[in-house]
Amino acid sequence: MFGILCNAQTARRVRGRVKGVDLSRAGPYVRGMDEIEPDVPETSSDRRGRFRRRQRDPNAARSVRPLIMIWRQAGRYPGRVVLALIALTITASATLAIPAYFKLIIDEGFTSGGDMDRIRHAFELMALVVVVLALGTAMRFYFVSWLGERVVADIRQRVQDNLLRLAPGFYEENSPKEISSRMTSDTTLIEQVVGTTVSVALRNLLMAIGGTAYLFWLVPQLTMWMVLVIPAIVIPISVFGRRLRTVSRTSQDRVADIGAMTAEVLGAMKIVQAFNQEERERQRFRDAVERSFATARRRILIRAAMTSLIILVVFGAIVMLMYRGAVGVASGAITGGTIAAVVITAGLVAGSFGALTEVYGDLLRGAGAASRLAELLEEKPAIAPPARPEALPEPPRGSLSFRNVSFRYPTRLETPALRDFTLEVQPGETVAIVGPSGAGKSTIFQLVERFYDPQAGTIRIDGVPLTSADPAEIRKRIAFVPQEGVLFSANARDNLRYGNWDASDEDIWEAARAANAEGFLRALPQGLDTFLGENGTQLSGGQRQRIAIARAILRSAPILLLDEATSALDAESERLVQDALDRLMKDRTTLVIAHRLATVRAADRIVVMDDGRIVEQGSHGVLAEGGGLYARLAALQFGATEAA
Structure with missing residues (x-):
């Protein structure tokens, strides 16, 4: 019976550990095994430094304190928590x-003739106890x-709500793939902790306390000797547990490395095969898997040593207790029923302590997952509405003003993207922005949408500084x-009305006609209900x-930003798209970024940028004859005669 009960306790331990994924180190290249410690110093070149320095808090590896977040979340459902605790108490x-x-049966049944x-x-x-145990277990499992x-x-909802508040710059500094894995792997680990691990921990804790109290009632002197070994259990849990969590988090890092590498290689499979790099990628992946295995092996060794030591102490104490009980009989x-009850109860207590040691490791892993999700929940948006946002004028005019704007990207502070940039755009004016790559053209769009704030200068829409207005109202x-x-993995209708979700089908078709998209949309198998595939893979470029133009038409906004909208198209598609753009x-009011100067000849004004500054501006004819940067670019594209 002692062996059966111990095996039953062992069977109740948490199995199938969910591999939580820590995201801080995922990337195309994984790091060496010398970075197991969580307080590895970051270098200035680390693109995710700001996010990761918080993530590597050395104190985070020393306790299950991050699980408080989970408890607070569960505390929103006090009725369910109480019912679960009642069920746990009943089963224990x-x-x-x-x-x-058993004591009653032996003492009053068998020994009474x-x-x-x-x-x-x-x-x-x-039998009644067994029925109650079965019903209580069902209640415990459900609640x-x-x-x-x-x-x-x-x-998941809270994290997603906060992620939607963060500026796009956050996702340039931190990999979206890594962040998305927190929403899946780490939340799955938390589900395992709340739905299984905590239940097992509380049940075994109740059984350990209750069983010890019962043993005191049966054989107080013998039980006292067993209680004396409790410090010998707590100390190894504390020492091994701290190291276990550190290595467990590193093990999760290695899994994240593998996931990131897999996504990277599969997403670029054409390039890999075109350049015959299959063997190199195979070796890279093999190395990453071996590093993951080496870290997992280290975690397993620590856990095995901790479990072995604790079982040795606990079961050694139980054996001594049984020996003293046998001498007493x-x-x-003492009676035979008493020693039987002592043996069975001691087995339950030992099994409970053994389960608690393993559950503690799972709680530490859950705490790691909770701390990583807490980092996302605590991340504050760099771009947020002011306490009292200034209202934009109605009706909108569509004017844009840049005055002495200077800006450096947070990830490239050593290189200015814009230097003392000043530009006034009148309502209804079309301004083309041209220049070599890296001149700062796309940065202007990022600042207009207020994805970033400049370090110096002001940007205004209809006379209102962007920093004084609500970013949502600016983007409207x-x-x-x-x-x-x-495009999104959705049907054509949802992709089109993304610019105006309340648009009717009539509005959608009108926008499609204006964008020269009606023909191919009507030819789709289910029309607007046709699923377009991931990122619209069922459509040509x-x-x-x-469709992107039709989406902008449905937006019906006074300011239009065009980022080289025809650069990757063939001649026929370019003509159709250009007609739609016109x-x-x-x-x-339109700002157009263009590398192909033929698309901006008709602009009201052409602004030529270089190294974050405006170096020329004027019409195509004036600039082509001016002999400056624009004239050189035009000569390269058109030839000297046609450019002039």
């Missing part, structure tokens, strides 16, 4: 009642599992057509771009 009490009834009524009554009571799913759902000091006045039409630009 019912389990501990079994040795008490075999009274069948007593034996039958004792077994009826034990605890419900809490686990609910807490994970709530945390032989001398007549802007329609953006990117260089490559970005020109078709995706025309209609879109009518009666709107």
